[in-house]
Amino acid sequence: MSDVTGTRPLGSGESAFDRRRRRIGTLFAWMCGLATLVGVFALGILLVDVLMDGLGRLDVAFLTSFASRFPERAGVKAALAGSVWILGLTALISFPISVAAAIYLEEYAARNWVTKTIQTNIANLAGVPSIVYGILGLALFVRGLGLQRSIISGALTLSLLIMPLIIMASQEAIRAVPRTIREAAYGLGATRWQVTATQVLPMALPGILTGTILALSRAVGETAPLIMVGAVGFVAFTPKGLTDQFTVLPLQIYNWVSRPQDEFRDLAAAGIIVLLVLLLTMNAVAIILRNRAQVRR
């Protein structure tokens, strides 16, 4: 779209009114540009702030030491291990169920009130604050099922939290598969499941995986629901099994932030760097998958 204010008949000149309109227009354009930079600058300042505080504390010992009362000896070993456990377990629980739900809604469901209710419900679940999932996890898994303050309680809670996100992303990926492919397969006598499993899913998979990884990175960054289900800020061992107590990076960071001493604040910043590197790696994988999918189309 080009600037159209200049398209007046030759020789007519620009009136004072038009000049004012043009100036206000330019001003508005600059304001919008500056507004866009607010977000970008905030991100830049945030990253510089964290890097300046945390880089000095970041070394191999920080990754291989447990939390400690003495800031100079403290590290994120237990938290990093806990985050990796949570990541793996949450993926194992949430991925199959969410993809199955998405397949049902896109390929199987009749267009009736049941489907519509399920769909509306999923959209609403995606907007429920994460801390409410924490309360559900506390009442259902920690107390109700007697799983106590264990990794599995945390992973189940986070799975509930991210399932709506994976379902919606998977639905979009499945919807993007062209109809003609399905019709060709049906025409050859394939059953619904054969069409889904051999044609639709392989084509939708990169999109589904991208959505899943993004949802999982949300789970890895969550703190509040895990506080509710009793992850603790001070753990001096790496988890060995599903029922062990645990901590995760965001919780360890929160624990350090909430102490008044500067030494612990710097530890928190170093922990944030580790967390952000983990998240950026996950996002990079998601972007690579997305690009590969776009090339194939």
Add this chain to the structure above:
Amino acid sequence: MMLTAKGSRNLKESVIGALLFACAAASTLVTLGVVFVLLRETITFFADVSIIDFLTDTRWEPMFQEQHFGVMPLLVGSVMVAGGAAVIALPVGLMTAIFLCEYSPPRLRRMLKPALEILAGIPTVVYGYFALTFITPLLRVFLPETEIFNAASASIVVGIMIIPTVSSLSEDALRAVPDALREGAYGLGATKLEVSTRVVVPAALSGVIASFILAVSRAIGETMAVTIAAGNMANLTLNPFESIQTMTAYIVQASLGDTPQGTTAYQTLFAVAMTLFLITLVMNVMSQWVLSRFREEYQ
């Protein structure tokens, strides 16, 4: 032989269909679970504390000797933080969307979009750290009487956090407005500003408003940044430079402390969570309603 092969094939098909349906239906169980869990404890809570006190008492002191269960300070705290965040994020987010959709050259847009996506993906505990170690000290340079924990710092950081929500959903809505409308306005001699603000934004208004409501609902439900930055003083005030407590921050504080099951203190968790859940649910439903009710369909 043919018949049994077909029969087993049909059986397999219906079993798979049923399994898939079960997975989709499980999501409704989650909602029912949330409602059931919250209701059960909330009802017991309201057997001890009258709902009138809960809504009208101006003090929230569940842990004191003389207990007070007025949710007002927490509610005002949440609304104040979300309101401040909205003042920042709604105009900035909408203008970002207008810039990305109407003004930005495609190459610049390809650089800006990922930055906003990263901003959306940063964990809230990191924003809390940023508020406490950067924004609050900055505020105290200009306004030395600002308390270490204060609502203003939380508002600013939550505002930054929800900019991507507004900008990305609004941009989708602006982008869905067909070019024919823009070209028609340009043809009548409108400037780019006039096209953006008088044609494109009004045409996409339902999507823009839905993104506003969703962003504010996220701000109300936001927990960690607010807990870290705004403090834990249930304090009924409208002064943003004082320490306050939001509903979410109270839930975190209460669950970090020792709250044995069955006590009224334990039940307050659920009563506050129920209030939070209802508020965000109403806002989310409203956002969907606006989207579907006022959507302009273009072919």
